[in-house]
Amino acid sequence: MDIVITEWALQSYLDLKARGSFTTQEYKQQLRPDVLSLKAAWPPTDVKFASSKFWGPAVVRNQRVPNGFKMKWHNMGDGKVQLRLCVTWFQGRVLLCHAYVKDSTATDQREIAKFLGRVDLIQKSRHTERGLL
């Protein structure tokens, strides 16, 4: 299964890298391999996706984002932050939306609201792609 890097994913990763939200080692040894495991199947079947500490539905104001999910990493970067990556599935492909640092419930809610808006654009093919992972 293709894993598509959207423009939003690229730009958010640039910003997070600039802020030191994850190290190069963490990206190569943890983040990237974890995301690549989405290639195998949808919904993902790897046992780690059964943990709600790693994977779960994206919900904002008690509303599920259609086909919207979050990957979760804890204690990343020098600041030991919680990293989230918004992921959706559309027309047989996984699309990486944007990533962010979850520093509060309020931050999480507004980032998921933004994800909701972007899933809408993806479903209308009104997004930009930056290659495959």
Place this chain on the structure above:
Amino acid sequence: MIAAATNKEFVSLMDIALRMHAEGLPDEFVAAAVRAVDANEGVRTLMLLWSEAEPQERDAICADIQDLLDDLEAAPVSHVPPATRPRIAFDEFDDVLAGVKAHKQRLRDLIDKHGGVSEVARRSGIPQPSLSRMLNSGSMPRRATLYKIANALGLSEKDVVGEWVQ
């Protein structure tokens, strides 16, 4: 497909828009948000979050609304397949970030020369939290944002556009 706002939701959102206007958010921003509520459920949800948020959260939500408005403005007309741009490998990130940082420092210097972030935000119609976020983030600035700054300050495209833009 995500549904359009109901009539009741729409009226509630108009009330939120009036409150945003009363709090001094730019007319261009509030008007664009109102126009977008039917087109995009993310904008609707963010406006609802703004109305429920503590004051210290509202700036970030405004910047997020502007992000989605920029997404909508930049979104390619629907076509199959979606628009594509070349990939940037992770190992190239440091070079890109250095270029982006230098460009944003030049922008900041220009903005400081023209009265600072608040003044340029006022003149360009870009919400101040959104302009601050752009200047402080590692992501590439959007061309539309740079054009708004250029138009507001009477600058040329060459003055504001750099090597790395969205």
